[in-house]
Structure formats: structure tokens, C-alpha cells
């Protein structure tokens with residue numbers, strides 16, 4: 220495939236963003252290699268995401284068809300679900316390109332103002348930046364929420380008749396396309412469109428991914444000569460977005476033009492909320508079939524299997540799901556995927572998701588709190604007044620059994636707080652996980668939020684700085700069986716009361 224990169228300049232001062240496209244001849248880019256030939260182009264829209272073996276990406280000046288090797292099985296991407304007991308954890312450090320961290324998560328919706336304000340209030344994440352009509356963006360309204368290292372972006376389209384009044388594109392997310400967004404929200408409701416990773420080089424990440432079987436969505440676009448953005452297909456209508464900065468010093472600049480993306484302006488008119496949420500721990504996808512989905516993501520990223528469990532592992536088939544977690548070399552980017560297991564007494568929640576979401580998509584986002592008790596107190600105060608509601612708390616029997624399970628890690632007072640706030644506790648061979656799930660956040664029984672705190676697994680880096688190993692304490696597998704057990708015990712106590 221061609222390694223053309225698209226140069227995209229946003230002129231925020233003139234409120235008139237022009238996209239410039241240059242043919243590229245070198246695979247490593249540098250700003251002084253820019254060709255003097257300038258012509259205005261459309262962004263890479265009209266991308267068809269299908270399960271077929273070829274995909275067409277078009278813009279006004281070019282038309283590319285990619286042949287995608289589907290299900291190519293090699294030594295590197297071979298995958299077989301073996302279950303929790305047989306799974307041996309290793310880190311082969313097999314990333315195919317350098318991945319730094321989760322950068323942001325973009326939700327597509329039909330009204331970004333309302334969605335952004337609801338999440339801001341519910342999660343204690345202030346709206347810190349915007350790109351909308353007030354900043355000269357006639358194509359999409361985008362609002363950015365930030366708490367610590369966690370960035371949530373909410374985007375919605377403006378009327379195409381408004382954006383047509385400008386000859387140049389004014390979008391700050393150059394891959395945004397109104398009609399794709401309309402059909403996305405019609406099909407999925409409020410849902411995640413992009414899981415964005417900061418990588419060393421978004422051009423290399425894209426080229427490597429596509430060379431290893433990933434379906435391209437947007438070729439690398441250089442924005443304002445300092446940020447490169449590219450996209451590949453992840454699952455369903457969700458894209459994996461790669462972002463890289465040509466000058467990393469820009470990230471420490473307080474202006475969102477620099478630390479986030481060109482075209483975004485600071486927003487300081489909202490209250491400075493903070494409930495203690497600090498970063499994204501994992502972004503989970505529901506897919507109809509786990510094996511091809513894991514093989515696909517594994518093959519183009521090089522990510523390794525970090526953990527897995529099957530319905531049988533949880534001691535009851537009631538969980539209705541099989542799950543695999545993929546991780547990058549540093550195990551800071553965790554991408555679990557679930558598939559439904561059919562034929563259980565209760566219908567698999569994954570099957571319900573796939574029906575209501577019209578296919579694969581992001582099931583939940585796990586957010587790390589630096590103090591889960593504080594975060595939960597703040598969030599629960601707002602549950603009935605515009606915030607998020609939580610799944611029903613486990614019965615008292617769950618917390619009676621907790622001392623046996625976690626008495627060496629949590630104090631009596633902390634266990635009491637877990638019970639008061641409905642927080643679940645699980646552990647793996649390395650550490651302890653405190654977790655709680657919201658109810659689905661929108662109209663459909665689809666996407667929800669998990670709040671977590673991990674305890675243990677503290678390591679020192681090369682400079683002697685303490686950090687926590689990724690995925691410490693696992694993902695809550697043990698809570699499936701523990702919850703079923705405690706509910707059964709609780710029901711028995713009710714029965715005995717009834718008899719009495």
C-alpha cells in the first residue's frame with residue numbers, strides 16, 4: 220500500500236481550517252520535507268467498515284482498495300482459549316510498534332453538550348476543552364472531559380448544510396464524518412466510537428497494523444505539523460485510533476491545542492469537579508465470537524494475552540461469557556474482549572448487549588480511582604440527580620464472607636466501607652481489586668462504567684520511582700462465583716425466616 224500521509228492544518232485563529240494534502244515519498248516524516256504542492260482535500264471519510272476481505276477508503280483525490288488478509292494464522296497470532304486454570308501468564312513483549320498509553324476515548328452521540336455534561340457531573344470530570352461553533356468548527360461539536368490522565372471526548376455532528384457553507388474543512392477531528400456518525404448513533408445509541416492510544420509514531424503504527432492484517436479506517440493525517448492521527452478497525456463500528464506528537468514537549472503545555480489536539484480551545488466556565496478518578500484501566504469489547512476477534516487484534520498490534528477466563532472457570536455457567544484480556548508490552552493498555560455463552564439458565568448479558576447494540580462494541584470502561592471510597596461517596600450522592608446509578612449491592616452474606624477472602628489486605632473499617640458503598644472485592648495471585656459497576660449509562664442495556672482501585676504489586680522503575688504493575692488484582696473473575704454463592708446463602712436466610 221502507499222505510505223502517503225495526509226497533512227491537515229487547523230487555523231484556529233481564523234476559524235477556518237484548511238486541509239492540505241501532500242503526496243509523501245519518505246516513510247519517516249519530518250516537517251521540513253513538506254512538498255510545496257498544495258491542494259485542498261476532503262478528509263478521509265466514507266470509510267466502509269465491513270467484515271468482508273477488502274475495504275475501500277476514498278477521498279476526493281484518491282481511491283484506495285486494501286485487501287485484508289482475514290484470519291491469517293501464524294505462530295505469532297495463534298490463539299486458543301484454554302481457561303483460567305490452564306492459562307500461564309507470560310509477557311513476551313511482542314508489541315509490533317511502540318505504544319505509550321491510553322490517550323482518550325471518544326463517544327459519538329447526537330447531542331454532545333448533554334452527554335458531556337451528564338458524564339462530567341456523574342464522574343467528576345470537568346469539561347476542559349471544546350471544539351464547536353464557538354471555535355469555528357462547523358462540522359462537529361466536541362467536548363473534552365479530563366480527570367487526571369483520563370480523557371473522555373463527546374462528539375456530535377452539526378447539520379451538513381451548515382458545514383457546507385465553508386469550502387475548507389473546519390473539523391478538529393479530521394476523521395469525523397457526519398453521515399457516518401448519524402448512522403453510528405442510529406445503530407448503537409450513545410456508544411464509544413474510538414479508543415485512542417498514544418503511540419511513538421502514528422504513521423508507523425498504522426502501516427505496521429495494516430501490513431499485519433488490520434482493516435484501515437483512516438490513513439495517517441498530520442495535523443498542524445505537530446500531531447499525527449490514524450485509525451484502524453477494532454471491532455464492530457469501533458476504531459483503534461493512534462495519536463503521536465512530533466514534539467512531546469507540547470504535551471506539558473496547558474493549552475489543549477498542544478496537550479490534546481489542534482483546534483481545541485480551553486473551557487473554564489464549568490466547575491472544577493474532582494471525585495478522584497485518574498485514568499483508564501481497561502476498555503472492554505463485546506464481540507459475537509472471541510477467537511477471531513482476539514486473533515485479529517493480536518496479529519496487528521502484537522499485544523499478548525494477559526488473562527482469560529471461561530464460563531466454566533467461575534464455577535457456574537451463569538456468567539454467560541468467555542473473556543480474554545490483551546495487553547501491550549508495559550501492560551498499561553488492557554483490551555479485554557468478551558463473547559456470549561449460550562444455553563445458560565439466564566440469557567447471557569453479552570448476548571443482550573449484542574442485540575441492543577446491533578453488534579460488537581465497547582461494553583465497559585474501567586476507570587481507576589485514587590480513592591474508591593471517596594469516588595463512590597461522591598458518585599452515589601449524584602445517582603438520583605443526574606449522575607450514574609449502580610448495580611444492586613451484593614447481599615450482607617457477601618460481606619460476611621469477605622473477611623476470609625480479604626481480611627489480610629483490608630481493615631475492618633475498609634470492609635465496612637465496601638459494604639456501605641456496595642464495592643466488590645477480588646484478588647489474583649498478585650494483588651487485590653476493588654470494583655463496582657454502574658447500570659448501563661444510556662437508554663439501552665449496553666455500555667456501562669466500572670470504577671476500580673487496585674491494591675498491591677508496587678514495583679520500582681529504573682529511576683527508583685514506584686509504580687503499580689498493570690492489571691494488579693485481576694478483573695473480578697472471582698466475583699462471579701462469590702456473588703452467586705452469597706446470593707444463594709442470602710436466599711436461604713430469607714427462606715429460614717419465612718419458615719420461622
Ligand SMILES: [Fe+2]
Nearest residue numbers: 501585669694
Ligand atoms: Fe472490567
